[in-house]
Structure formats: C-alpha cells, structure tokens
Amino acid sequence: MIKGLTVSCDVSWPLVTYHQWPPGSACPPSYCWYGVAGGISTTTTTRTCGNCKENGNYVLCRHSAGGDVYEVEVLMETELLLQCKPSTTNLNLTFMEGCSFPSVEQIKVYGCPLPNASFGELFFQMGVYPENVTTFGFYDRNERDRPLEGWHLDGLEGLLTLEFVNNDFLGLPVDLFTPTPSLRRIKVVSDSFSSLPESIFFNLPDLETSNFERNRLETLPPGLFTNLTALTNVTLSHNYLSSVDPDFFSDKVNLESLDLSHNQIASLERNIFENLGALRNLSMQGNLLESLPSGVFSKLLSLEALDLSFNVLRQLPEKAFDRLIDVKNIDLSNNSLDELPSEAFSKCESLARLSLRHNDLEKLQAEMFPRQTSLTFLDLGHNNISFTVNSAKILQEGPVSYEGNFPLNSQIKLQELLMNDNKIDFIPSAINNIFVDLKKVDLSGNEITDFSYHSLVFYQDSVILNLKNNNISYVDFHEICDLLNEKEVKLYLEGNNLFCDCRMYLFTRIVQGQPIMKMKIMDIEVEDIEKVTCRNHDGIQQLLSQVDSTQLYCVIPDVQCIRNCSCLWRAHDYMVIIDCSFLGLQELPDLSILSKPHAKISVTLDMKNNSLYTLKGLKDPQFANLVNLTIPYNKISFINESDIPTTLKVLDVRGNELTNIPEPVLEVLNATDMILSFSGNPWDCDCDFINFLNFLHTPSRKVTDFDEITCARGNVYLHDLTEYSLCPYFMQPMVIVTLVAIGAFLLFFAVFGTVSFYKYKQGIKVWLYAHRMCLWAITEDEMDADKKFDAFISYSHKDEEFVNTVLVPGLENGDPKYRICLHYRDWVPGEYIQNQILQSVEASRRTIVVLSSNFIESAWGQLESKAAHSQALQDGTSRIIVIVYGEIPPESELDDKLQLYISTKTYVKWGDAKFWEKLCYFMPHPPKKLNN
Incomplete structure (x- = not known):
C-alpha cells in the first residue's frame, strides 16, 4: 500500500537536494528514476506491473523510450518520487499500467516537463488514486515553453499542500486552484510572473499559508486574499513590490506571520496593519523605508517579532513601539538612525532581543530601554556611540561620574552585549558589577585605552570578552586578589597597541601559562594569542606569546x-x-x-x-x-x-x-x-x-x-x-715540611701494612693468588710432588648433580686445570671400599668435603673425612677443603674434626661471590702452576 508519489525530470540532477535515496538506489548516469515510498511488504520481492521491482520497503520502476527516461520509486507506502532525465520531453507513464499504489498521498516530481494531460491523469497512469493525493510538488521543470494551464490540477480535489519551485512560470491561470478547493498550503517560489489574478484564491476558504517569495511580483491586487479567513501566514519576500494597499489586509484578522522583506517598499500607510491584531511576526527587512508613520504598529498588540533591518530609516516616530507590550525581538540594524526617541522601547515590557547595529547613533539614554529589565540581547555595534560626559554639564554641576549614569545600568538581565565599532573609550564597570547574567561582551573596534584585571571579574563562570582593535597599551594586573577563583574568561586582544613594559609582566605570565602565585587564579584564555603583539622600548613588535617576561621593565x-x-x-x-x-x-x-x-x-x-x-x-x-x-x-x-x-x-x-x-x-x-x-x-x-x-x-x-x-x-x-x-x-720551607710529612706517612703505612698482613694473611693470599701476584709467597712443599691427583672429592650421592655439573667441570676445565679423583671413575671395582678410600686420600694433595645435610647422613662420607684428617695429621699440613653446600649444619650433627674446620672458618661456602677464587687458593699450587 503506497501513499505518496514524486515525479522528476532532472536538468541539473538535483535529486539529492530534495530526497535522500535509499542505499543501492543511486540514480545511474544513463537514466532517471521514478520512486514510490511506502512500507511495501517484504514477503513479495517482484511486482508484475510495468518494469517495477519491489525491494524491501520500496519499489523501483524504470523505463526508457527514446530520449524519455524515467524512474519511479515508491517509499514507505506513502511517498512517490518521479525523476526524469534532462532529455525527457514527454511524460508518458503507460509503462506502469497494471500497477496499483492506492495508499500514496505524497508525490514529488523533479526535472520533468509539464504533462499534456492533467496531473490527476498522470498519477492514475502510475496506479495512484488522484483523489487520495494530499501533497504535490513540481520542481525544476526541464522545458520552459509550455505554460501552466488551469486543468493541470484536475482530479486533485483532496490536495492540501502544493509546491511549485523553480519552474520559471510566466503566469498563473486564474482558475488554477479551482479543482483543489481543500488547499491549505501554497508555495510558488522562484518563478517569473509579475502579477497574480485577483480571484485566483477565491475558492480556497481553508487556505492557511501562502508563499510567493522570489518571484517578480510588482503589484498585488487589493482583493487577492479576500474572504481567506483561515489565512495565517503570508510570505511575499524577494519580489519587486513598491507599495502595499491598506485594503490588502483589511479582513485578515487571523494573520499571524507576514513577510514583506526584500522588496522595494519605500513607505507605509498609517493604517496598513490596522486589522492585523493577531499578527505575531512582521518582517519588512531589506526595503527602502526612510520613515514610519506615527502609530503604524499601534494595533499590533500580539506582535512578538519585528524586523525593520536593512532599510534607510533616519528617524523613528515618538511612541512608535509603545503598544508592542508582547514584542520579544526588534531588529533595526543596518539603517541610518542617528537618534532614538527618548523612550523608544521603554514600554516594550517583554523585549528580550534588540538590534540597533550599523546605524549612526551617538548617544544612549537610560529611558530608551525597557523598564521591566527584560532585555537579554542588545546589539549596538557599528554606531558612533561614546560614553564621554557633556562638557557643559561638567561646568554646571562639577565632575560627573558617567559610570553611575550608564544608560544600561537598569538592564540587569543582559546576557549578550555587543558594542563593537563605536567610539567608546573605557570599559563600563556595569559589565562586571551589574549584569549578573552576562556571558558575552563585544567592545572591539573602539577607542579603549585602559584595561585592568577589574574588567575580568564577572558573575558568570564563563564569559567571552572581545577587546580587539582598540587602543589598549597595557593590561594592569598589579592587584589580582579578585581573580582568585575558578572562573573562565575568553579574551580577544588582537589589533591593540600593547606596550611591553613592567605593567604587562603579570598578564604576560598568565597568558603564557606561567605561575604568578601559589594560589589558583581564574582561567584567562587569550583566544587570538598567536596574533596579539606588543611593542618593546626599541619600537620592535613581538608576539605576546614569545615575550620574555623576565626582561619587562619600566622607566622611572x-x-x-x-x-x-x-x-x-x-x-x-x-x-x-x-x-x-x-x-x-x-x-x-x-x-x-x-x-x-x-x-x-x-x-x-x-x-x-x-x-x-x-x-x-x-x-x-x-x-x-x-x-x-x-x-x-x-x-x-x-x-x-x-x-x-x-x-x-x-x-x-x-x-x-x-x-x-x-x-x-x-x-x-x-x-x-x-x-x-x-x-x-x-x-x-x-x-x-x-x-x-x-x-x-x-x-x-x-x-x-x-x-x-x-x-x-x-x-x-x-x-x-x-x-x-x-x-x-716562601716555598722552600714548605718543601721540607712536605717531605717530612711524606716520610712519616710512609713509615706509618709500613707498620700498619705489616700488622694488617698478619691479621688478614689468608684473605690477602687468596687475592694475590687470584690475581697472579707475588706467587712466590704461596708455593707448595715438595712432599706433594709424587701425588697422582690434585684433589679427591668426598660427597653424598644425593649431591652428585652439584659435583658432576658444577664442581668437577669448574676444577678440571678452569685455569689452572686440576686432576680430580672420583670414586665412580677412578676406583677399581671389587676392591674393599675402605682400602680405596685410604688410597684415594693418600694419592691426592687435597680432599674436598662437600658438606651438606646429605653428607652428614652418609656413613661413607664420615669415613672419607676421617681418613683425610688422619693423612693431614701424618703430613703435618692442611689437606682438607670443606665446601659448605646449603646451610651450615648444626654443630651437634658434626664430628669433632668437621666442627674444628667450621669453627676456624677454614671452609668455602657455595654461593659466595669469591667462591672459585677461594677454592683455587686452597687447592695445591706448586711452582710449575704458579709460573704459568
């Protein structure tokens, strides 16, 4: 079921301007598409009518006959889109016979020529019921010679919204809307006609919106909108109207919005808006108005927005806006006003936005502005306003503080105050002390010379302050206690005449992000910091962000x-x-x-x-x-x-x-x-x-x-x-004293060295042997010359991994290399173990005991250590080297001989950083090894 239809013949291929095509349905370069939008059932994938195919929730119908190329798309069962290729000259949709889209309500046609028959017949050819169509738009027709006829809308009696856009129609037939008595919204935009038939809307009693902008209308017949009591919105902007007859709106008591902007209207009759008591929005922007008749707005009691900008108004009548108690927005910008009535807006109790930008105003008075402090936005930019005190008043009354008489002091609800490009020479304190809701201040393009930290203290947490293009020479931050808060100010300073001296020191450090005190101050961000320059004492301009603050000075x-x-x-x-x-x-x-x-x-x-x-x-x-x-x-x-x-x-x-x-x-x-x-x-x-x-x-x-x-x-x-x-x-006695001191020191060192040698003899010998120094002091006796092995290793079989993988390779492959006796390698199988133990001890210069908890539990280990001890006593020399593997066992578990070695610390502990140096020292080192 489909309710909407759009037809388009594209000249510039503007489809994307009016409709977002579904994925995969981009218009091919060789033809255009017709599309109908609607929630098509997804259970059916193909329609048999014409060349249409159903795909998900839309239907595509493509057709090409000679130069006439179309494509129709139906979306969501409510909208039909028809687009024609620029070469299309005739709308012939017979290829869609047999199709039925009874639910289509909206149709849009792009880039197509006007049909030779009515649009109702055209829609019927496509399977759409013309009487069901409520919205129809015809855009960008591709041929401009065929005129729009009164019968073109035949059959569309249910039509509520009609849009003709950019079709270059030269005129509209007087009976164009006769077939569409239910029309409520008409939009005829960007055409070429200069007038409208006076009775063209006579049969449209329900018409609510009439938009005829961007045409070439020069006049309006007085009775154009007669009896259109439902009419609420009229747009006639961007035409060539030079005047409007007061009778034009004589019975439009329900009109709410009237747009006459961008015409050539030079004057208004006093009673032109007399019957528009319901009017809420009135735009006269961009006309040629030089003045306003007194009381012209006096009947517009419901008016909320009035736009008189871009005219040539030179003055306003007294009490021009007195009756506009509900007006919220008045725009008088871009006129030639040099003065305002003394109480111009005083009775506009609801006025929230007022723009007086681009005029010739020189002074303001407090009485001009609303008494109810409703104003939140005020634009006074590009005038000649100055806040200097009248010299005659000074002579009469003595010194006068203009700050206390600032004309905006009563507007305490201001949020945006724009006073750029005037002749203001100071920053009003009211922006900091009175306007508690202020969020944006624009004072750029003025003549301000002084700027201190006081002007950065606002009530709001975040404020924009624009001071570009003034005459500020320095920023005075000599006292900054008021800045000790967590608020934020965004500052603009480009185009000032800043002078880099000591007075700029604190401000320079702040904007460069350098600390100035231990306590946190407010966040001051100079938004245009990379464009802000200052001049030093030599007249050289430098970016403020690059100034060395430590060198800023002042001349006393x-x-x-x-x-x-x-x-x-x-x-x-x-x-x-x-x-x-x-x-x-x-x-x-x-x-x-x-x-x-x-x-x-x-x-x-x-x-x-x-x-x-x-x-x-x-x-x-x-x-x-x-x-x-x-x-x-x-x-x-x-x-x-x-x-x-x-x-x-x-x-x-x-x-x-x-x-x-x-x-x-x-x-x-x-x-x-x-x-x-x-x-x-x-x-x-x-x-x-x-x-x-x-x-x-x-x-x-x-x-x-x-x-x-x-x-x-x-x-x-x-x-x-x-x-x-x-x-x-002077140096001769010093030499003698020095030599005596050196001699005394050498004597002391010799005595101290001798005592230390005997006390630490073993450690010294270990170090000397490890470093091959003074080896003559540690040679072996000749009694070991005939022994076959350098060492016999006594250990528990539970420690054989340590012995075989660490100890033996380190001794046999090290420097020097030792000959090691091992029971599994050097004993003769079958002989008595006791005899072989004694033979191994006698044939070895040393017996290495791997002392561990496992060794203590080994009976053979105990026998081997005793044999080694007996041999040592017999030879009168040290034969046993104890290697402690693991923790030193308690003395209660050791025999007397092993206790002696442990107590005298004549052992080597595995894991010691100098394990191998000490072990090599305890090993035999005869002269032939020492001389290598």
Missing part, C-alpha cells in the same frame, strides 16, 4: 630617580636599576629617595666610568636593598671589609687601581656566594698575593673574568701562576 620618572641618573624598574625580580655611569662622580649617590623600610625591592647600581676612590658608606641604611654593584673604571685602590654589605650578590670592580685584596676582605667574600669581576686592575703578583691567588682558584668561586686577570708587571695571566712562581723563597 626623573623626579623619582637619583639626580642626573636614569632609573628602571624590572617587575620580575622587583629590581630598581640605577644608571649613574659617565657622570664624573667622586662619591656614591644618595639612594634615600628609593629606600623604604618595608619595600620589597632590590637595587642594581651602575657606577662605571666615574671618579670614585672608595666604597665607604655602602653599609649605610640607604644601601640596604643594594644587591648588584657595578663600579668598573673608577679610581678605587683599596677595599675595606667594612665596606662590603652582606646583601651584595654582584660586585664588579674591573678597571680600578686595586693591587691586592686584604685577607679580612677575602674572609667576607668567602662567606658569600657573590659573583665577582676583577680584571683590569694593576695587581701586585708577589708573596703577599698568594692568599688572593688561592681565593681565585677556588672551584666554587664565581669569578666571571678569571681568565682575563693579569699582573701589573709582565702582563702575566693569573691563571698561569702558582704559589712557587709568585714566591719561590
């Missing part, structure tokens, strides 16, 4: 500075920089003008190229804040320890007449972390200079020019001198 006025000197203030480190160079001064200047007891400042004093003889007085209170003293190229010949303030961090005495630095002064300097400069003085490089030389050689000492310091005689660099070269006679 002469009246606040030392006489004849220049003073700078650097904000980063609270530094006052005083330049008194090249003045011929013979004494230090008086800094009392800068000394304040609780001032958090530091002072840098530059005194180069003067005639100072002394530093006396530097500890006076006036120098309490002095941290950097640059005093090169003067006549100073002596420095006293009492002249050096403990607060000093930098001392530069280059190019003076100093010959030495006294020891007391060096002691003072050693107690500080001062940065020093000494070059260019006539230093006496003699015996008295040694202390100063040692001072300069101290690695931690910060002497910036050590490599440039030279002696007065010979021009010798100090970094090349030693104490001996300075004072050879």
Whole structure:
C-alpha cells in the first residue's frame, strides 16, 4: 500500500537536494528514476506491473523510450518520487499500467516537463488514486515553453499542500486552484510572473499559508486574499513590490506571520496593519523605508517579532513601539538612525532581543530601554556611540561620574552585549558589577585605552570578552586578589597597541601559562594569542606569546630617580636599576629617595666610568636593598671589609687601581656566594698575593673574568701562576715540611701494612693468588710432588648433580686445570671400599668435603673425612677443603674434626661471590702452576 508519489525530470540532477535515496538506489548516469515510498511488504520481492521491482520497503520502476527516461520509486507506502532525465520531453507513464499504489498521498516530481494531460491523469497512469493525493510538488521543470494551464490540477480535489519551485512560470491561470478547493498550503517560489489574478484564491476558504517569495511580483491586487479567513501566514519576500494597499489586509484578522522583506517598499500607510491584531511576526527587512508613520504598529498588540533591518530609516516616530507590550525581538540594524526617541522601547515590557547595529547613533539614554529589565540581547555595534560626559554639564554641576549614569545600568538581565565599532573609550564597570547574567561582551573596534584585571571579574563562570582593535597599551594586573577563583574568561586582544613594559609582566605570565602565585587564579584564555603583539622600548613588535617576561621593565620618572641618573624598574625580580655611569662622580649617590623600610625591592647600581676612590658608606641604611654593584673604571685602590654589605650578590670592580685584596676582605667574600669581576686592575703578583691567588682558584668561586686577570708587571695571566712562581723563597720551607710529612706517612703505612698482613694473611693470599701476584709467597712443599691427583672429592650421592655439573667441570676445565679423583671413575671395582678410600686420600694433595645435610647422613662420607684428617695429621699440613653446600649444619650433627674446620672458618661456602677464587687458593699450587 503506497501513499505518496514524486515525479522528476532532472536538468541539473538535483535529486539529492530534495530526497535522500535509499542505499543501492543511486540514480545511474544513463537514466532517471521514478520512486514510490511506502512500507511495501517484504514477503513479495517482484511486482508484475510495468518494469517495477519491489525491494524491501520500496519499489523501483524504470523505463526508457527514446530520449524519455524515467524512474519511479515508491517509499514507505506513502511517498512517490518521479525523476526524469534532462532529455525527457514527454511524460508518458503507460509503462506502469497494471500497477496499483492506492495508499500514496505524497508525490514529488523533479526535472520533468509539464504533462499534456492533467496531473490527476498522470498519477492514475502510475496506479495512484488522484483523489487520495494530499501533497504535490513540481520542481525544476526541464522545458520552459509550455505554460501552466488551469486543468493541470484536475482530479486533485483532496490536495492540501502544493509546491511549485523553480519552474520559471510566466503566469498563473486564474482558475488554477479551482479543482483543489481543500488547499491549505501554497508555495510558488522562484518563478517569473509579475502579477497574480485577483480571484485566483477565491475558492480556497481553508487556505492557511501562502508563499510567493522570489518571484517578480510588482503589484498585488487589493482583493487577492479576500474572504481567506483561515489565512495565517503570508510570505511575499524577494519580489519587486513598491507599495502595499491598506485594503490588502483589511479582513485578515487571523494573520499571524507576514513577510514583506526584500522588496522595494519605500513607505507605509498609517493604517496598513490596522486589522492585523493577531499578527505575531512582521518582517519588512531589506526595503527602502526612510520613515514610519506615527502609530503604524499601534494595533499590533500580539506582535512578538519585528524586523525593520536593512532599510534607510533616519528617524523613528515618538511612541512608535509603545503598544508592542508582547514584542520579544526588534531588529533595526543596518539603517541610518542617528537618534532614538527618548523612550523608544521603554514600554516594550517583554523585549528580550534588540538590534540597533550599523546605524549612526551617538548617544544612549537610560529611558530608551525597557523598564521591566527584560532585555537579554542588545546589539549596538557599528554606531558612533561614546560614553564621554557633556562638557557643559561638567561646568554646571562639577565632575560627573558617567559610570553611575550608564544608560544600561537598569538592564540587569543582559546576557549578550555587543558594542563593537563605536567610539567608546573605557570599559563600563556595569559589565562586571551589574549584569549578573552576562556571558558575552563585544567592545572591539573602539577607542579603549585602559584595561585592568577589574574588567575580568564577572558573575558568570564563563564569559567571552572581545577587546580587539582598540587602543589598549597595557593590561594592569598589579592587584589580582579578585581573580582568585575558578572562573573562565575568553579574551580577544588582537589589533591593540600593547606596550611591553613592567605593567604587562603579570598578564604576560598568565597568558603564557606561567605561575604568578601559589594560589589558583581564574582561567584567562587569550583566544587570538598567536596574533596579539606588543611593542618593546626599541619600537620592535613581538608576539605576546614569545615575550620574555623576565626582561619587562619600566622607566622611572626623573623626579623619582637619583639626580642626573636614569632609573628602571624590572617587575620580575622587583629590581630598581640605577644608571649613574659617565657622570664624573667622586662619591656614591644618595639612594634615600628609593629606600623604604618595608619595600620589597632590590637595587642594581651602575657606577662605571666615574671618579670614585672608595666604597665607604655602602653599609649605610640607604644601601640596604643594594644587591648588584657595578663600579668598573673608577679610581678605587683599596677595599675595606667594612665596606662590603652582606646583601651584595654582584660586585664588579674591573678597571680600578686595586693591587691586592686584604685577607679580612677575602674572609667576607668567602662567606658569600657573590659573583665577582676583577680584571683590569694593576695587581701586585708577589708573596703577599698568594692568599688572593688561592681565593681565585677556588672551584666554587664565581669569578666571571678569571681568565682575563693579569699582573701589573709582565702582563702575566693569573691563571698561569702558582704559589712557587709568585714566591719561590716562601716555598722552600714548605718543601721540607712536605717531605717530612711524606716520610712519616710512609713509615706509618709500613707498620700498619705489616700488622694488617698478619691479621688478614689468608684473605690477602687468596687475592694475590687470584690475581697472579707475588706467587712466590704461596708455593707448595715438595712432599706433594709424587701425588697422582690434585684433589679427591668426598660427597653424598644425593649431591652428585652439584659435583658432576658444577664442581668437577669448574676444577678440571678452569685455569689452572686440576686432576680430580672420583670414586665412580677412578676406583677399581671389587676392591674393599675402605682400602680405596685410604688410597684415594693418600694419592691426592687435597680432599674436598662437600658438606651438606646429605653428607652428614652418609656413613661413607664420615669415613672419607676421617681418613683425610688422619693423612693431614701424618703430613703435618692442611689437606682438607670443606665446601659448605646449603646451610651450615648444626654443630651437634658434626664430628669433632668437621666442627674444628667450621669453627676456624677454614671452609668455602657455595654461593659466595669469591667462591672459585677461594677454592683455587686452597687447592695445591706448586711452582710449575704458579709460573704459568
């Protein structure tokens, strides 16, 4: 069951503009589609009518006959779409005979020619019941010669909505709508007719909406809408109307929306809207209105939106909007208004949005605006408004604060305030103190010069403040306590005349994301930071995001500075920089003008190229804040320890007449972390200079020019001198003392070494043997020369994995290589075990006992260890090497002999970091092995 039909013959293939085709149904380049929309049953996959095929919930019908190419698509049983290829010249849909779409209610035709028969007959050919069609649209016809006839809508008596768009009709027949008495909505847009028959709507009593925009209408017959009591919406925009007869709306008491925008209307009759008491929206935008008759809107008591923008209005009548108590939106932008009536909008109690943009207004008065504070949006951009106080008023009443008389103070509900491109020279405090709902402020393109942190403190959590293209020279953030919150301000500053000095220090750090204090301040985001520049003292423009904030300074006025000197203030480190160079001064200047007891400042004093003889007085209170003293190229010949303030961090005495630095002064300097400069003085490089030389050689000492310091005689660099070269006679007794000290040290070392050797003899021998050093001290006796094996290993069979995979390979394959006796390899099968144990012990230079809990439980292991001990007693030498494998067993489980080895610690523990070194040491090492 299908209810809608659309037919289209495409010239520019605009199908996608009007309809979203289903997946897989894109229009092929060789033909167009007709489509019917509707919920087709998915149980049937093919229709037998015409060339139609059913696919899911839509039906496709394709046909091509010569140059006439069509395709019909039926969707969701309610909508039929017909589209023609540009070559189509005739609408002949007989190929769809036998089809039936009785539920189609909507039909849209794209890019097709006008049919030779009525649209009702055309729909019937497609299987649609014309009387069921309620919505019909005919768009973008592909031929422009055939006129629209009165019979074209025959058979569509149930039609409710009709759209003719972009068909270039030259006229509409007077009887066009006679077959469609139920029409409620008509849209005839983008055609070429200049007039309408006066009686064209006479038989449409239910007509609600009439849209004839973008045609070429020049006049409207007075009785065009007579008796259309249901008419609520009329759109006649973008035509060529120059006037409207007052009788045109004489009985339109139910009209709610009237759009006459973008015509050529130059004037209005006073009573033109007299009978439109129900009108809610009126647009006169883009006409040629120069003035309004008094009371023209007085009967529009229900009006909610009034658009008078883009006219040439120069003035408004008094009380023009007094009766518009329900109006919410008034747009007077882009006119030529230079003044408003004193109470222009005062009685518009519901006014929420007011635009006065692009006019010639110069001043505002508080009485102009609604008394009920309903205004939330106000656009005053592109006018000549200034907030300066009248000079005559100042003479009469004395100083006047314009802030207190700000004309918008009563509009406390404002959320958006646009005042860009005016002549405003300050930021009204009302935006911060009165407008509690304010979220956006545009003051760009004005003449504002001062901007401080106060202007960033808003009630709302997130606010946009646009200050682009003003004359702001700096942003004053000297006190920022009010910014200690978690609010957000998005700021625009491009196009200002910012000057990079100390006053920009805090703001620069904030926008660069650098910390300024421990507590969190509000989030200030300069949205156009990559376009904001500022000018330094040399006139060079630099991006604010790249400015080095640590170098921002201000010039201190002469009246606040030392006489004849220049003073700078650097904000980063609270530094006052005083330049008194090249003045011929013979004494230090008086800094009392800068000394304040609780001032958090530091002072840098530059005194180069003067005639100072002394530093006396530097500890006076006036120098309490002095941290950097640059005093090169003067006549100073002596420095006293009492002249050096403990607060000093930098001392530069280059190019003076100093010959030495006294020891007391060096002691003072050693107690500080001062940065020093000494070059260019006539230093006496003699015996008295040694202390100063040692001072300069101290690695931690910060002497910036050590490599440039030279002696007065010979021009010798100090970094090349030693104490001996300075004072050879002084060094002779020092040599004697040094030799005596060295001899005493060697004697002490010899005694200490001998005692240590006997105490740690075994460990020392292990280390010497491991490193093949002094091997003559650890050779074996000749009694072992005839023994067959280097070692016999005694172990429990439960530990044979450790013995066979670790111990034996390490001894037999190591360096040196040892011959090992193993019972499973070297014993003769069948002989008595006791005899073979004794023979193995006697034939081996060592017996290695792998002592573990398993060994203690082994009877043969006990016998082997006793045999080895007996052999050791017989030979009078150490024969047993105990390897502790695992934890050392309790003494109660060991026999007396093993307890002796454990208690004297003559054993090697598996897992020791030096296990192999110690084991090799305990193993035999005759001379032939030691010499390898």
